Amino acid sequence: QMHLQESGPGLVRASETLSLTCTVSGGSISSGGSYWGWVRQSPGGGLEWIGDIYFTGVTHYNPSLMSRLIISLDTSKNQVSLELTSAAATDTGVYYCARLRNSHFVPHCFEFWGQGAHVTVSS
């Protein structure tokens, strides 16, 4: 059974970089056809797609975050990473990593989720 675990600082100062890591077990992040994504949930409950990365390293980012965002793979550690620069209070929330379901090379939904990492951006 696939397991995803997010980790990283729970408190980030405003204007600094929010960095999170997702460690995957029960499967390889470099297995053919796999997509890995990040979704965040605001304190009010809304879910927002942040971005995703194909096993080849090709990324797709939410246009609203694109200028501040980097998602990458570390195949040696079987980890997916997220870096969001210039953090602001509006970046506060729970950050989830997930494996996407891929049907005929279309990554159309989020199949397996981590338990989430709570991040607070303080001024």
Place this chain on the structure above:
Amino acid sequence: EFVLTQSPGILSLSPGDRATLSCRASQSVISNYLAWYQQRPGQAPRLLIYGASNRADGIPDRFSGSGSGTDFTLTISRLEPEDFAVYYCQQYGISPRFTFGPGTKVDF
């Protein structure tokens, strides 16, 4: 701007009742790439339905999805105590690639 709207915002029911949740898209969803998730308090979302009507692995058959184009429905045939949660719909394909609805809370 693409928007998913879910109704009602809160659905007050009892165990054993039938629940009908609606998700409406502002534009037609590409290839019916519409998914439903359940989120219990303190937990991550869990995939229930993908492709509008396909149950994910391990999901009980009391959960069913239907619809196409802009109107989609999640039905829970007989509510169990563990089904009282928040349900989200999500589309793939229309910018910004993935969009979630605001959620429907099924309350006891």
